[in-house]
Amino acid sequence: MxxxxxxxxxxxxxxxxxxxxxxxxxxxxxxxxxxxxxxxxELIARPKAMYRLGFIEEKGEDYIVVDGLPFKSRILRVNVGETQRVFFFIATCGEELDSWSSSRPSMILRYYADVIQEIALRQVSEALAADIEANYRPGQTAMMTPGSLDDFPLSEQMGVFAMLGDPRTSIGVDLNDSYLMKPMKSVAGVMFSTQFDFESCQLCPREVCQNRRSPYQPELLTERYVAH
Ligand code: SF4
Incomplete structure:
Protein backbone atom coordinates (compact mmCIF):
# COMPACT_ATOMS: atom_id res chain seq x y z
CA MET A 1 0.00 0.00 0.00
CA GLU A 42 8.77 30.40 10.02
CA LEU A 43 11.59 30.66 7.46
CA ILE A 44 13.34 27.44 8.51
CA ALA A 45 10.48 25.11 9.40
CA ARG A 46 9.62 22.14 7.20
CA PRO A 47 7.14 20.14 9.28
CA LYS A 48 6.32 16.81 7.67
CA ALA A 49 4.01 13.86 7.96
CA MET A 50 3.40 10.54 6.28
CA TYR A 51 0.63 7.97 6.45
CA ARG A 52 -0.53 4.75 4.91
CA LEU A 53 -3.78 2.83 4.82
CA GLY A 54 -3.74 -0.69 6.22
CA PHE A 55 -6.34 -3.46 6.22
CA ILE A 56 -7.09 -5.56 9.28
CA GLU A 57 -6.80 -9.25 8.42
CA GLU A 58 -7.38 -10.78 11.83
CA LYS A 59 -8.83 -9.73 15.19
CA GLY A 60 -8.19 -11.62 18.44
CA GLU A 61 -9.08 -10.86 22.05
CA ASP A 62 -6.11 -8.55 22.50
CA TYR A 63 -4.50 -8.08 19.12
CA ILE A 64 -5.10 -7.23 15.52
CA VAL A 65 -3.12 -8.24 12.44
CA VAL A 66 -2.75 -5.58 9.76
CA ASP A 67 -1.26 -6.49 6.38
CA GLY A 68 0.58 -9.42 7.98
CA LEU A 69 1.92 -7.56 11.03
CA PRO A 70 0.49 -8.15 14.54
CA PHE A 71 -0.25 -5.28 16.95
CA LYS A 72 -0.86 -6.38 20.53
CA SER A 73 -3.31 -4.24 22.51
CA ARG A 74 -6.68 -5.11 23.98
CA ILE A 75 -7.67 -1.46 23.91
CA LEU A 76 -6.77 -1.06 20.25
CA ARG A 77 -8.66 -4.27 19.46
CA VAL A 78 -11.83 -3.02 21.18
CA ASN A 79 -11.50 0.46 19.71
CA VAL A 80 -11.34 -0.69 16.10
CA GLY A 81 -14.62 -2.57 16.63
CA GLU A 82 -15.96 -3.74 13.29
CA THR A 83 -13.82 -1.48 11.14
CA GLN A 84 -11.44 -3.12 8.67
CA ARG A 85 -9.22 -0.10 7.92
CA VAL A 86 -6.58 1.69 9.96
CA PHE A 87 -4.14 4.48 9.11
CA PHE A 88 -0.53 4.35 10.30
CA PHE A 89 1.04 7.78 10.59
CA ILE A 90 4.07 9.79 11.70
CA ALA A 91 4.09 13.58 12.00
CA THR A 92 7.12 15.67 12.91
CA CYS A 93 8.13 19.27 13.46
CA GLY A 94 11.03 18.41 11.11
CA GLU A 95 14.80 18.11 11.46
CA GLU A 96 15.31 21.71 10.32
CA LEU A 97 13.43 23.19 13.27
CA ASP A 98 14.83 20.57 15.63
CA SER A 99 18.49 21.43 15.02
CA TRP A 100 17.72 25.18 14.95
CA SER A 101 15.94 24.85 18.30
CA SER A 102 18.73 22.95 20.06
CA SER A 103 21.32 25.51 18.93
CA ARG A 104 19.57 28.57 20.46
CA PRO A 105 22.07 30.32 22.72
CA SER A 106 20.16 30.40 26.04
CA MET A 107 17.87 28.15 28.03
CA ILE A 108 14.92 30.53 27.78
CA LEU A 109 15.28 30.82 23.99
CA ARG A 110 15.50 27.04 23.71
CA TYR A 111 12.30 26.80 25.73
CA TYR A 112 10.51 29.24 23.41
CA ALA A 113 11.89 27.39 20.39
CA ASP A 114 10.56 24.17 21.90
CA VAL A 115 7.08 25.69 22.13
CA ILE A 116 7.33 26.78 18.48
CA GLN A 117 8.28 23.20 17.54
CA GLU A 118 5.11 22.01 19.25
CA ILE A 119 3.06 24.47 17.19
CA ALA A 120 4.67 23.12 14.01
CA LEU A 121 3.89 19.55 15.07
CA ARG A 122 0.27 20.47 15.84
CA GLN A 123 -0.20 22.21 12.49
CA VAL A 124 1.20 19.34 10.45
CA SER A 125 -0.83 16.83 12.50
CA GLU A 126 -3.98 18.80 11.64
CA ALA A 127 -3.00 18.77 7.96
CA LEU A 128 -2.44 15.01 8.17
CA ALA A 129 -5.91 14.43 9.67
CA ALA A 130 -7.48 16.70 7.03
CA ASP A 131 -5.71 14.79 4.23
CA ILE A 132 -6.96 11.44 5.55
CA GLU A 133 -10.47 12.86 5.85
CA ALA A 134 -10.37 14.29 2.29
CA ASN A 135 -9.06 11.08 0.74
CA TYR A 136 -10.76 8.34 2.77
CA ARG A 137 -13.74 9.92 4.61
CA PRO A 138 -13.22 7.84 7.77
CA GLY A 139 -15.91 9.76 9.70
CA GLN A 140 -15.38 9.95 13.45
CA THR A 141 -11.84 8.88 14.23
CA ALA A 142 -9.62 8.25 17.21
CA MET A 143 -5.94 7.49 17.46
CA MET A 144 -3.58 5.52 19.65
CA THR A 145 0.11 6.22 20.02
CA PRO A 146 2.52 3.56 21.30
CA GLY A 147 3.66 4.29 24.84
CA SER A 148 0.64 6.34 25.89
CA LEU A 149 -0.82 3.31 27.75
CA ASP A 150 0.78 0.17 29.23
CA ASP A 151 -1.58 -1.86 27.06
CA PHE A 152 0.00 -0.39 23.90
CA PRO A 153 3.69 -0.11 24.80
CA LEU A 154 6.35 2.00 23.18
CA SER A 155 7.86 -1.10 21.52
CA GLU A 156 4.84 -1.10 19.16
CA GLN A 157 6.53 1.89 17.47
CA MET A 158 8.51 -0.73 15.55
CA GLY A 159 5.35 -1.97 13.88
CA VAL A 160 4.20 1.55 12.99
CA PHE A 161 7.61 2.34 11.46
CA ALA A 162 7.69 -0.99 9.61
CA MET A 163 4.28 -0.23 8.10
CA LEU A 164 5.53 3.10 6.78
CA GLY A 165 8.66 1.82 5.06
CA ASP A 166 11.54 4.24 5.50
CA PRO A 167 10.46 7.26 7.63
CA ARG A 168 14.14 8.30 7.97
CA THR A 169 14.46 8.90 4.23
CA SER A 170 10.89 10.07 3.68
CA ILE A 171 10.47 12.62 6.47
CA GLY A 172 13.69 12.52 8.54
CA VAL A 173 12.36 10.67 11.58
CA ASP A 174 14.57 8.07 13.29
CA LEU A 175 13.64 5.46 15.85
CA ASN A 176 16.36 4.54 18.36
CA ASP A 177 16.90 1.29 20.29
CA SER A 178 14.68 2.57 23.13
CA TYR A 179 11.88 3.21 20.59
CA LEU A 180 12.19 6.98 20.97
CA MET A 181 11.88 9.21 17.94
CA LYS A 182 14.20 11.93 16.75
CA PRO A 183 13.17 14.73 16.31
CA MET A 184 11.54 14.41 19.72
CA LYS A 185 8.66 16.62 18.61
CA SER A 186 7.22 13.82 16.52
CA VAL A 187 4.21 11.63 16.97
CA ALA A 188 3.54 8.18 15.52
CA GLY A 189 0.56 5.91 15.83
CA VAL A 190 -2.53 4.41 14.37
CA MET A 191 -5.79 6.17 13.50
CA PHE A 192 -9.10 4.42 12.92
CA SER A 193 -12.82 5.04 12.49
CA THR A 194 -14.63 4.54 15.75
CA GLN A 195 -18.02 4.91 17.33
CA PHE A 196 -16.45 5.94 20.67
CA ASP A 197 -15.08 9.30 21.74
CA PHE A 198 -11.68 7.91 22.62
CA GLU A 199 -8.56 9.56 24.02
CA SER A 200 -5.80 7.58 25.74
CA CYS A 201 -5.96 10.23 28.51
CA GLN A 202 -9.34 8.75 29.57
CA LEU A 203 -7.42 5.65 30.75
CA CYS A 204 -4.29 7.40 32.03
CA PRO A 205 -4.12 8.12 35.78
CA ARG A 206 -1.24 10.62 35.55
CA GLU A 207 -2.23 13.52 37.79
CA VAL A 208 -0.03 16.30 36.46
CA CYS A 209 0.10 16.47 32.68
CA GLN A 210 -0.09 19.68 30.69
CA ASN A 211 -1.02 17.71 27.56
CA ARG A 212 -4.10 16.02 29.04
CA ARG A 213 -6.92 16.13 26.49
CA SER A 214 -9.64 14.38 28.43
CA PRO A 215 -10.42 13.67 32.12
CA TYR A 216 -9.34 10.34 33.64
CA GLN A 217 -12.26 7.87 33.71
CA PRO A 218 -11.07 4.88 35.78
CA GLU A 219 -14.38 3.02 35.40
CA LEU A 220 -14.04 3.01 31.60
CA LEU A 221 -11.39 0.28 31.64
CA THR A 222 -13.68 -2.33 33.19
CA GLU A 223 -16.84 -1.08 31.47
CA ARG A 224 -15.47 -1.13 27.94
CA TYR A 225 -12.21 -3.02 27.76
CA VAL A 226 -12.27 -5.95 30.19
CA ALA A 227 -13.62 -9.06 28.46
CA HIS A 228 -16.80 -10.31 30.21
S1 SF4 B 1 -2.75 12.34 30.40
FE1 SF4 B 1 -0.80 13.01 29.55
S2 SF4 B 1 0.57 11.23 29.80
FE2 SF4 B 1 -1.53 10.49 30.04
S3 SF4 B 1 -2.12 9.79 27.98
FE3 SF4 B 1 -2.83 11.93 28.19
S4 SF4 B 1 -1.17 13.17 27.34
FE4 SF4 B 1 -0.32 11.12 27.74
Whole structure:
Protein backbone atom coordinates (compact mmCIF):
# COMPACT_ATOMS: atom_id res chain seq x y z
CA MET A 1 0.00 0.00 0.00
CA UNK A 2 1.36 3.42 -0.98
CA UNK A 3 2.46 5.95 1.64
CA UNK A 4 1.41 9.58 1.35
CA UNK A 5 3.89 12.30 2.33
CA UNK A 6 2.85 15.78 3.45
CA UNK A 7 5.76 18.21 3.43
CA UNK A 8 4.52 21.53 2.11
CA UNK A 9 2.74 22.86 5.19
CA UNK A 10 4.20 26.26 6.14
CA UNK A 11 4.60 27.08 9.82
CA UNK A 12 2.31 30.00 10.73
CA UNK A 13 2.56 31.23 14.30
CA UNK A 14 -0.16 33.40 15.84
CA UNK A 15 2.25 35.74 17.64
CA UNK A 16 -0.32 37.35 19.95
CA UNK A 17 -1.65 33.98 21.06
CA UNK A 18 1.90 32.76 21.63
CA UNK A 19 2.71 35.82 23.79
CA UNK A 20 -0.44 35.16 25.80
CA UNK A 21 0.32 31.49 26.35
CA UNK A 22 3.88 32.33 27.44
CA UNK A 23 2.64 35.30 29.53
CA UNK A 24 4.86 37.75 27.70
CA UNK A 25 3.66 41.35 27.33
CA UNK A 26 3.82 42.37 23.65
CA UNK A 27 5.59 45.71 24.34
CA UNK A 28 8.64 44.22 26.11
CA UNK A 29 12.16 43.32 25.05
CA UNK A 30 11.31 39.67 25.70
CA UNK A 31 8.49 39.93 23.14
CA UNK A 32 10.91 41.41 20.60
CA UNK A 33 13.25 38.43 21.13
CA UNK A 34 10.35 36.06 20.73
CA UNK A 35 9.22 37.82 17.55
CA UNK A 36 12.68 37.35 16.09
CA UNK A 37 12.60 33.65 16.97
CA UNK A 38 9.19 33.22 15.36
CA UNK A 39 10.36 34.92 12.17
CA UNK A 40 13.42 32.65 11.99
CA UNK A 41 11.34 29.56 12.70
CA GLU A 42 8.77 30.40 10.02
CA LEU A 43 11.59 30.66 7.46
CA ILE A 44 13.34 27.44 8.51
CA ALA A 45 10.48 25.11 9.40
CA ARG A 46 9.62 22.14 7.20
CA PRO A 47 7.14 20.14 9.28
CA LYS A 48 6.32 16.81 7.67
CA ALA A 49 4.01 13.86 7.96
CA MET A 50 3.40 10.54 6.28
CA TYR A 51 0.63 7.97 6.45
CA ARG A 52 -0.53 4.75 4.91
CA LEU A 53 -3.78 2.83 4.82
CA GLY A 54 -3.74 -0.69 6.22
CA PHE A 55 -6.34 -3.46 6.22
CA ILE A 56 -7.09 -5.56 9.28
CA GLU A 57 -6.80 -9.25 8.42
CA GLU A 58 -7.38 -10.78 11.83
CA LYS A 59 -8.83 -9.73 15.19
CA GLY A 60 -8.19 -11.62 18.44
CA GLU A 61 -9.08 -10.86 22.05
CA ASP A 62 -6.11 -8.55 22.50
CA TYR A 63 -4.50 -8.08 19.12
CA ILE A 64 -5.10 -7.23 15.52
CA VAL A 65 -3.12 -8.24 12.44
CA VAL A 66 -2.75 -5.58 9.76
CA ASP A 67 -1.26 -6.49 6.38
CA GLY A 68 0.58 -9.42 7.98
CA LEU A 69 1.92 -7.56 11.03
CA PRO A 70 0.49 -8.15 14.54
CA PHE A 71 -0.25 -5.28 16.95
CA LYS A 72 -0.86 -6.38 20.53
CA SER A 73 -3.31 -4.24 22.51
CA ARG A 74 -6.68 -5.11 23.98
CA ILE A 75 -7.67 -1.46 23.91
CA LEU A 76 -6.77 -1.06 20.25
CA ARG A 77 -8.66 -4.27 19.46
CA VAL A 78 -11.83 -3.02 21.18
CA ASN A 79 -11.50 0.46 19.71
CA VAL A 80 -11.34 -0.69 16.10
CA GLY A 81 -14.62 -2.57 16.63
CA GLU A 82 -15.96 -3.74 13.29
CA THR A 83 -13.82 -1.48 11.14
CA GLN A 84 -11.44 -3.12 8.67
CA ARG A 85 -9.22 -0.10 7.92
CA VAL A 86 -6.58 1.69 9.96
CA PHE A 87 -4.14 4.48 9.11
CA PHE A 88 -0.53 4.35 10.30
CA PHE A 89 1.04 7.78 10.59
CA ILE A 90 4.07 9.79 11.70
CA ALA A 91 4.09 13.58 12.00
CA THR A 92 7.12 15.67 12.91
CA CYS A 93 8.13 19.27 13.46
CA GLY A 94 11.03 18.41 11.11
CA GLU A 95 14.80 18.11 11.46
CA GLU A 96 15.31 21.71 10.32
CA LEU A 97 13.43 23.19 13.27
CA ASP A 98 14.83 20.57 15.63
CA SER A 99 18.49 21.43 15.02
CA TRP A 100 17.72 25.18 14.95
CA SER A 101 15.94 24.85 18.30
CA SER A 102 18.73 22.95 20.06
CA SER A 103 21.32 25.51 18.93
CA ARG A 104 19.57 28.57 20.46
CA PRO A 105 22.07 30.32 22.72
CA SER A 106 20.16 30.40 26.04
CA MET A 107 17.87 28.15 28.03
CA ILE A 108 14.92 30.53 27.78
CA LEU A 109 15.28 30.82 23.99
CA ARG A 110 15.50 27.04 23.71
CA TYR A 111 12.30 26.80 25.73
CA TYR A 112 10.51 29.24 23.41
CA ALA A 113 11.89 27.39 20.39
CA ASP A 114 10.56 24.17 21.90
CA VAL A 115 7.08 25.69 22.13
CA ILE A 116 7.33 26.78 18.48
CA GLN A 117 8.28 23.20 17.54
CA GLU A 118 5.11 22.01 19.25
CA ILE A 119 3.06 24.47 17.19
CA ALA A 120 4.67 23.12 14.01
CA LEU A 121 3.89 19.55 15.07
CA ARG A 122 0.27 20.47 15.84
CA GLN A 123 -0.20 22.21 12.49
CA VAL A 124 1.20 19.34 10.45
CA SER A 125 -0.83 16.83 12.50
CA GLU A 126 -3.98 18.80 11.64
CA ALA A 127 -3.00 18.77 7.96
CA LEU A 128 -2.44 15.01 8.17
CA ALA A 129 -5.91 14.43 9.67
CA ALA A 130 -7.48 16.70 7.03
CA ASP A 131 -5.71 14.79 4.23
CA ILE A 132 -6.96 11.44 5.55
CA GLU A 133 -10.47 12.86 5.85
CA ALA A 134 -10.37 14.29 2.29
CA ASN A 135 -9.06 11.08 0.74
CA TYR A 136 -10.76 8.34 2.77
CA ARG A 137 -13.74 9.92 4.61
CA PRO A 138 -13.22 7.84 7.77
CA GLY A 139 -15.91 9.76 9.70
CA GLN A 140 -15.38 9.95 13.45
CA THR A 141 -11.84 8.88 14.23
CA ALA A 142 -9.62 8.25 17.21
CA MET A 143 -5.94 7.49 17.46
CA MET A 144 -3.58 5.52 19.65
CA THR A 145 0.11 6.22 20.02
CA PRO A 146 2.52 3.56 21.30
CA GLY A 147 3.66 4.29 24.84
CA SER A 148 0.64 6.34 25.89
CA LEU A 149 -0.82 3.31 27.75
CA ASP A 150 0.78 0.17 29.23
CA ASP A 151 -1.58 -1.86 27.06
CA PHE A 152 0.00 -0.39 23.90
CA PRO A 153 3.69 -0.11 24.80
CA LEU A 154 6.35 2.00 23.18
CA SER A 155 7.86 -1.10 21.52
CA GLU A 156 4.84 -1.10 19.16
CA GLN A 157 6.53 1.89 17.47
CA MET A 158 8.51 -0.73 15.55
CA GLY A 159 5.35 -1.97 13.88
CA VAL A 160 4.20 1.55 12.99
CA PHE A 161 7.61 2.34 11.46
CA ALA A 162 7.69 -0.99 9.61
CA MET A 163 4.28 -0.23 8.10
CA LEU A 164 5.53 3.10 6.78
CA GLY A 165 8.66 1.82 5.06
CA ASP A 166 11.54 4.24 5.50
CA PRO A 167 10.46 7.26 7.63
CA ARG A 168 14.14 8.30 7.97
CA THR A 169 14.46 8.90 4.23
CA SER A 170 10.89 10.07 3.68
CA ILE A 171 10.47 12.62 6.47
CA GLY A 172 13.69 12.52 8.54
CA VAL A 173 12.36 10.67 11.58
CA ASP A 174 14.57 8.07 13.29
CA LEU A 175 13.64 5.46 15.85
CA ASN A 176 16.36 4.54 18.36
CA ASP A 177 16.90 1.29 20.29
CA SER A 178 14.68 2.57 23.13
CA TYR A 179 11.88 3.21 20.59
CA LEU A 180 12.19 6.98 20.97
CA MET A 181 11.88 9.21 17.94
CA LYS A 182 14.20 11.93 16.75
CA PRO A 183 13.17 14.73 16.31
CA MET A 184 11.54 14.41 19.72
CA LYS A 185 8.66 16.62 18.61
CA SER A 186 7.22 13.82 16.52
CA VAL A 187 4.21 11.63 16.97
CA ALA A 188 3.54 8.18 15.52
CA GLY A 189 0.56 5.91 15.83
CA VAL A 190 -2.53 4.41 14.37
CA MET A 191 -5.79 6.17 13.50
CA PHE A 192 -9.10 4.42 12.92
CA SER A 193 -12.82 5.04 12.49
CA THR A 194 -14.63 4.54 15.75
CA GLN A 195 -18.02 4.91 17.33
CA PHE A 196 -16.45 5.94 20.67
CA ASP A 197 -15.08 9.30 21.74
CA PHE A 198 -11.68 7.91 22.62
CA GLU A 199 -8.56 9.56 24.02
CA SER A 200 -5.80 7.58 25.74
CA CYS A 201 -5.96 10.23 28.51
CA GLN A 202 -9.34 8.75 29.57
CA LEU A 203 -7.42 5.65 30.75
CA CYS A 204 -4.29 7.40 32.03
CA PRO A 205 -4.12 8.12 35.78
CA ARG A 206 -1.24 10.62 35.55
CA GLU A 207 -2.23 13.52 37.79
CA VAL A 208 -0.03 16.30 36.46
CA CYS A 209 0.10 16.47 32.68
CA GLN A 210 -0.09 19.68 30.69
CA ASN A 211 -1.02 17.71 27.56
CA ARG A 212 -4.10 16.02 29.04
CA ARG A 213 -6.92 16.13 26.49
CA SER A 214 -9.64 14.38 28.43
CA PRO A 215 -10.42 13.67 32.12
CA TYR A 216 -9.34 10.34 33.64
CA GLN A 217 -12.26 7.87 33.71
CA PRO A 218 -11.07 4.88 35.78
CA GLU A 219 -14.38 3.02 35.40
CA LEU A 220 -14.04 3.01 31.60
CA LEU A 221 -11.39 0.28 31.64
CA THR A 222 -13.68 -2.33 33.19
CA GLU A 223 -16.84 -1.08 31.47
CA ARG A 224 -15.47 -1.13 27.94
CA TYR A 225 -12.21 -3.02 27.76
CA VAL A 226 -12.27 -5.95 30.19
CA ALA A 227 -13.62 -9.06 28.46
CA HIS A 228 -16.80 -10.31 30.21
S1 SF4 B 1 -2.75 12.34 30.40
FE1 SF4 B 1 -0.80 13.01 29.55
S2 SF4 B 1 0.57 11.23 29.80
FE2 SF4 B 1 -1.53 10.49 30.04
S3 SF4 B 1 -2.12 9.79 27.98
FE3 SF4 B 1 -2.83 11.93 28.19
S4 SF4 B 1 -1.17 13.17 27.34
FE4 SF4 B 1 -0.32 11.12 27.74
Missing amino acids: ETKIIDTIPLKVDFEALCQSLRIRPDTERAAELKQLVEQA
